[in-house]
Amino acid sequence: MEVTAVDVHLVPSDAALSGYGLNGYLVVRVHTDAGVVGVGEAGTWAYLEPTATAVETFGRYLVGEDPLRRAHHLDYCYRNAHFRGGVLRGALSALDVALHDIAGKHHGLPVYDLLGGRVRDRVRVYVHAFGETVDDLAGECAAAVDDGFTAVGHLSPLLDEPRDEPYDETHAARQARAEARVERFRDAVGTDADLLLELHRRLDPKEAVPLCRRLERFDPLFYEDPVRPDDLDATARVARATSVPVATGERLTHPAEFGALLRRDAAEYLRPNLGLVGGFTGARTVAALAEARYAAVVPHNPLGPVMTAAVLQFAAGTPNVPLVEYPYRPRLGAAPRADLLVDGFDREGGHLLVPEGPGLGITLDESVLEQPYEPRAIETRLGADGSVVDQ
Template identity: 35%
Template sequence: MKITGIKTHLLKEWRTMLFVVVETDEGITGLGESGLTSREYAVQGMIRDLEDRVIGQDPFRIEHIWQTLWRSGFHPSGQVLSSAIAAIDIALWDIKGKALDAPVYDLLGGRTRDKVLTYCHVGGQSPEATLAMAREKVAEGWKAIRWEPSYQDDMVMRGPQAVEKAIEEYRLLRSELGPDIELCFDAHTKLTPTEAARFCRQIEPFRPMFVEDPLRCEYAEGYRTLRGQTAVPLAAGEQYASKWQFNELIRDKLIDYVRVDLCIAGGITEGRKIAALAETHMIDLAVHNPIGPVSTAACLHLNLAIPNVLVQELPKRPGESLGDLIQTDQVWEDGWLNCQGKPGLGVELNTGLLDKYPFEHEHLPLLCRADGSFTNW
């Protein structure tokens, strides 16, 4: 079997997405997804640059292809290259599973668990509104929920006020939802070190599952300082491109959970290595999965096969996103995600319906603080 081409599809539903289809001379195709939101044109261009490195290759040689794509440009990878590789890599695992009539999790060593815990997204302009939405999700069966700092309609990020609101949300949600619902907070790199330290210390009594990305990812040393200021579990990594970028946080135990994004950090091939690195330090994965159903499938198969898993992000349950465009064997029930074990990733793309989802390029929100200075979204 040889790879004959790569097709890239950009589309827009509840958010922008980029899918790739890797084609072979035996008619077996693989489906992959990239996760670099708002930079889809850049990833599309990178895939175009990489295509002639892939055409003619044996799709079963996944590690060899990964190394070739990562290193053939000589310069160390950034997120654009790693996201392009991720989409191709995920599609290659899909091809291999289909060709061998086996689910990808079996190719990765087989199941280590029967199902994977998931968490949903909630939020509101007031703590009471956040609680109301959380109650709805709990009634649906969710066991874990996540929210993030809010900002006003004027797009001004008021850090101290956002922290105070989030502290009150933690107090309210824990007291009203009880001890059995897991509460995750995604600071989304918006907080200053001072704000992050105050926030984490104040919510310790409410037993958070974790606080995600309290600081900017460029500032790994900041996690060393924060680690010494709070006992709250910390999670980070969704913006990282490789195992090398994760290494310091994992090696020095600066985080408690690894937020690897398979659609940014080099796909399943790199993701399993990051998971193995984390396992040597007794750190579990809490995969970043904020986009489409192909990403969800890739994360699910990895999570089913590795030993160190906490939870999987799941903003859309199976069928809630692109239900007519992508068929999946994923099954969600009572807070848990599973699949039926169809060959490959268990996802199929109906290319005839792509026109229903025309792509519209979108930039991420531009947030400023009260003095007009830029802050992360």
């Protein structure tokens, strides 16, 4: 069996369902001379156009190659030159997912059987809470519990306000308001749901440590991305100073970076994105590193249904995955671009059932791939003084 073609599609998002700034999805198809087609998705949602170009570059190499040599192709392409980064890894990750889909279809097995076999029948998920006010977020939390979910994430104590509004808040006000908001979130769900607090890299250690200590009494499952990912030692400083487990990793692109996190005891929950860390091949390495240190893996997935299918297969075949991210909006009752699949995902309460068909177990509605896509604008939030603010 040989690869005959690789095509890439930029699919527009649903305006009402997508998160802030996420305006599309990158879907890859890898075709073979046996008629088997694999699909994958990249995780570089902010930079889809350059990632699409990288997919085309690596696709030229793949044509004529055996699609079953998945790990070799990832290594061959990544180590071809000394360049690194999210665009390259995003492209290779999408292709790795597609090659696993081909392998499963070729052997008549779901991907989880290629990873060692099924370790769970269904996968616990956490859903998204979006809103510009505390009332919006508390409402999403309550709606999630009413809908049977047992975990709510993407839950920012600092709010996700419009990026065109200058940020202006004193240290004391930010700390007190964040604490009051989390109290509202906890009151909305009681102990029926876990809270996964998302800081979006908006703090420095000197700000993150006192805030996390204030939030300990609400018993969050974890405290995600309190600081920017560039300095792993800074994340470790926060982790050492609080009893709340730290989660991080959505911006990391290689398993070695996760190994460095673990050596520093910087996180108890690792957040690899299968569309960024090297697909199934890279994520399995991350999971093995984590399992050896009793750390958990919670895949990052604010993406489309192709990636959700990949995440479910990964969780089904990986022991140390207690739950996964599912970009479902409780108050809207839907996940983004569900129409990309002919059949959706079955759910029982707070769990998604794992598709049992070969490969990823999904079928694309290919007409959706042809919808017009508009590039994402670069819009970074600024403070009241005009300097850059992370959000």
